[in-house]
Amino acid sequence: xxxxxxxxxxxxxxxxxxxxxxxxxxxxxxxxxxxxxxxxxxxxxxxxxxxxxxxxxxxxxxxxxxxxxxxxxxxxxxxxxxxxxxxxxxxxxxxxxxxxxxxxxxxxxxxxxxxxxxxxxxxxxxxxxxxxxxxxxxxxxxxxxxxxxxxxxxxxxxxxxxxxxxxxxxxxxxxxxxxxxxxxxxxxxxxxxxxxxxxxxxxxxxxxxxxxxxxxxxxxxxxxxxxxxxxxxxxxxxxxxxxxxxxxxxxxxxxxxxxxxxxxxxxxxxxxxxxxxxxxxxxxxxxxxxxxxxxxxxxxxxxxxxxxxxxxxxxxxxxxxxxxxxxxxxxxxxxxx
Amino acid sequence: xxxxxxxxxxxxxxxxxxxxxxxxxxxxxxxxxxxxxxxxxxxxxxxxxxxxxxxxxxxxxxxxxxxxxxxxxxxxxxxxxxxxxxxxxxxxxxxxxxxxxxxxxxxxxxxxxxxxxxxxxxxxxxxxxxxxxxxxxxxxxxxxxxxxxxxxxxxxxxxxxxxxxxxxxxxxxxxxxxxxxxxxxxxxxxxxxxxxxxxxxxxxxxxxxxxxxxxxxxxxxxxxxxxxxxxxxxxxxxxxxxxxxxxxxxxxxxxxxxxxxxxxxxxxxxxxxxxxxxxxxxxxxxxxxxxxxxxxxxxxxxxxxxxxxxxxxxxxxxxxxxxxxxxxxxxxxxxxxxxxxxxxxxxxxxxxxxxxxxx
Numbered sequence: 255x256x257x258x259x260x261x262x263x264x265x266x267x268x269x270x271x272x273x274x275x276x277x278x279x280x281x282x283x284x285x286x287x288x289x290x291x292x293x294x295x296x297x298x299x300x301x302x303x304x305x306x307x308x309x310x311x312x313x314x315x316x317x318x319x320x321x322x323x324x325x326x327x328x329x330x331x332x333x334x335x336x337x338x339x340x341x342x343x344x345x346x347x348x349x350x351x352x353x354x355x356x357x358x359x360x361x362x363x364x365x366x367x368x369x370x371x372x373x374x375x376x377x378x379x380x381x382x383x384x385x386x387x388x389x390x391x392x393x394x395x396x397x398x399x400x401x402x403x404x405x406x407x408x409x410x411x412x413x414x415x416x417x418x419x420x421x422x423x424x425x426x427x428x429x430x431x432x433x434x435x436x437x438x439x440x441x442x443x444x445x446x447x448x449x450x451x452x453x454x455x456x457x458x459x460x461x462x463x464x465x466x467x468x469x470x471x472x473x474x475x476x477x478x479x480x481x482x483x484x485x486x487x488x489x490x491x492x493x494x495x496x497x498x499x500x501x502x503x504x505x506x507x508x509x510x511x512x513x514x515x516x517x518x519x520x521x522x523x524x525x526x527x528x529x530x531x532x533x534x535x536x537x538x539x540x541x542x543x544x545x546x547x548x549x550x551x552x553x554x555x556x557x558x559x560x561x562x563x564x565x566x567x568x569x570x571x572x573x574x575x576x577x578x579x580x581x582x583x584x585x586x587x588x589x590x591x
Numbered sequence: 592x593x594x595x596x597x598x599x600x601x602x603x604x605x606x607x608x609x610x611x612x613x614x615x616x617x618x619x620x621x622x623x624x625x626x627x628x629x630x631x632x633x634x635x636x637x638x639x640x641x642x643x644x645x646x647x648x649x650x651x652x653x654x655x656x657x658x659x660x661x662x663x664x665x666x667x668x669x670x671x672x673x674x675x676x677x678x679x680x681x682x683x684x685x686x687x688x689x690x691x692x693x694x695x696x697x698x699x700x701x702x703x704x705x706x707x708x709x710x711x712x713x714x715x716x717x718x719x720x721x722x723x724x725x726x727x728x729x730x731x732x733x734x735x736x737x738x739x740x741x742x743x744x745x746x747x748x749x750x751x752x753x754x755x756x757x758x759x760x761x762x763x764x765x766x767x768x769x770x771x772x773x774x775x776x777x778x779x780x781x782x783x784x785x786x787x788x789x790x791x792x793x794x795x796x797x798x799x800x801x802x803x804x805x806x807x808x809x810x811x812x813x814x815x816x817x818x819x820x821x822x823x824x825x826x827x828x829x830x831x832x833x834x835x836x837x838x839x840x841x842x843x844x845x846x847x848x849x850x851x852x853x854x855x856x857x858x859x860x861x862x863x864x865x866x867x868x869x870x871x872x873x874x875x876x877x878x879x880x881x882x883x884x885x886x887x888x889x890x891x892x893x894x895x896x897x898x899x900x901x902x903x904x905x906x907x908x909x910x911x912x913x914x915x916x917x918x919x920x921x922x923x924x925x926x927x928x929x930x931x932x933x934x935x936x937x938x939x940x941x942x943x944x945x946x947x948x949x950x
Contacts, residue, residue, distance in 0.1 A: 488707060489715040491668060492775075492778075495699055495705045495707075495779075496699065496704075496730055496778070497698070497727075498726070511716075511717065586764070
């Protein structure tokens with residue numbers, strides 16, 4: 255078991271390095287392939303009336319003229335020991351771990367991201383609780399009552415849930431529950447800045463439900479399929495043959511097995527969401543990482559986009575690691591493999 | 592085993608003194624029909640038999656002859672709403688057909704238990720062997736986990752698992768095939784059931800392990816004095832274990848007799864076919880097996896008359912009766928019953944002149 259954990263941890267660290275290299279290459283190498291010179295890149299960071307000479311100086315100051323591997327080396331070094339960025343006005347220190355520096359807003363990227371993380375974390379975790387409980391429960395009942403009215407109704411709702419885009423359900427629920435009925439605070443309320451947990455939840459309840467609906471639909475369908483398959487297994491028949499109550503058979507013997515594949519996608523989904531729930535955050539104007547990413551892309555602020563990408567990758571890899579470890583807890587056969 | 596261990600194994604509920612010759616399980620005119628989109632599947636169609644405590648009944652037949660459906664009906668394990676049962680299944684005088692599901696559930700595991708074919712898929716992969724035995728015991732006995740665990744270790748010891756104290760916390764995948772089947776048997780016997788149904792208990796096992804498992808079942812039956820139904824397509828298995836043999840074909844009993852009668856004087860052409868299909872080491876290798884031609888009939892469209900007639904080499908001997916009339920199960924002497932249109936003389940003549948010499 256310990257060997258298994260260590261092996262997975264090493265793999266996770268290596269993977270993160272690969273991800274930084276590829277992301278860096280894409281963001282800073284591809285423009286070059288497209289014919290952009292260091293001066294073209296630097297022209298974004300100078301005034302409209304700057305001369306060619308000034309642009310070239312800026313390119314050199316920002317390090318765009320150095321070979322790509324040197325730029326990458328600086329970036330990696332920044333993660334471990336921090337880096338100095340010369341903005342032209344002053345030299346700004348970006349302490350380790352430095353995930354890059356935005357020359358547009360003139361500040362390091364990581365503190366921005368850490369500022370916004372609690373919002374995204376609140377959004378993703380709350381929604382995850384809702385969709386797992388709702389989706390799995392619906393899926394189980396649907397599977398057990400296959401072909402019933404409940405089954406057909408919930409599967410239709412699930413189909414609708416998957417098909418309806420968040421900016422539709424989100425805006426609709428905002429207009430009804432916030433603006434028409436006034437039950438929830440309007441969009442743009444920062445949940446993390448609220449005074450008590452109740453207000454925190456109130457500011458998040460609509461985004462939670464909107465986001466959860468999308469995932470719950472998918473989880474309900476997957477759980478249903480998994481349960482239908484598991485309940486046909488021989489060990490279910492054995493459990494019944496022992497004289498177990500049907501509820502115990504379903505939950506302890508059926509659901510436990512059916513949930514294993516769900517665990518896998520749950521890890522992926524949650525990891526992905528922690529890197530920013532772009533649509534939900536934008537629709538409800540929540541100052542989370544997703545919204546930050548949108549702003550960064552709009553401003554063509556590459557270091558910020560790179561930072562968001564890396565944080566997202568970090569969460570996905572971590573979530574996968576946790577899932578792999580949980581797998582070993584859930585399924586004893588994995589431990590010896 | 593120490594006497595103390597033995598004590599508490601027996602202790603929770605001393606079983607009533609076994610009475611020789613007491614019918615413990617009686618199945619009367621059992622019909623199990625499954626309505627499907629293509630028509631009604633008559634998996635079991637008028638099956639009757641009796642079983643006494645301490646006796647073993649072998650139910651033999653090809654796949655799809657209704658053997659497993661019969662056992663699942665006795666255990667009440669058919670899915671709700673899918674199977675239509677009629678007739679009577681009397682367990683200790685209590686009719687299980689039409690009993691509430693809760694009533695049958697409480698009998699399951701305690702009064703009747705089942706051993707399944709493939710112990711790997713029949714045990715839950717996520718729980719330890721011990722956990723699964725403990726679970727089976729605690730459903731019917733209100734005891735602490737520690738007591739149940741001790742019982743589980745005893746049961747594992749009893750079915751011949753070495754180092755039961757250490758193995759009790761192993762998972763099924765850590766056991767070998769034979770060990771798993773032993774564990775399965777331990778689980779089935781943990782509540783000391785009066786009726787044990789073994790559905791192809793050795794099919795998934797190594798040949799060398801098969802004999803051990805059969806020995807084990809026989810020993811445990813003597814020890815527990817259970818009634819045992821052993822379901823198999825392998826005549827070798829029933830020869831080993833069964834007192835009586837019931838040969839099934841297309842959901843019906845076509846021959847019933849003691850093991851001796853079935854092996855020495857089989858009367859039904861289908862039974863001849865089963866015996867002829869059995870590979871034997873004591874005959875020349877150049878001799879061919881005598882397979883039964885054709886395939887088992889569809890249970891939706893059972894052939895009219897004797898369901899076996901399309902595959903029977905002797906159906907021409909009875910003047911066409913086999914194509915129109917379903918043969919009754921008739922007593923042909925001292926409890927040996929057969930459902931065949933052939934006259935007793937014809938059967939005896941064909942058996943002695945054509946079949947027996949080739950077996």
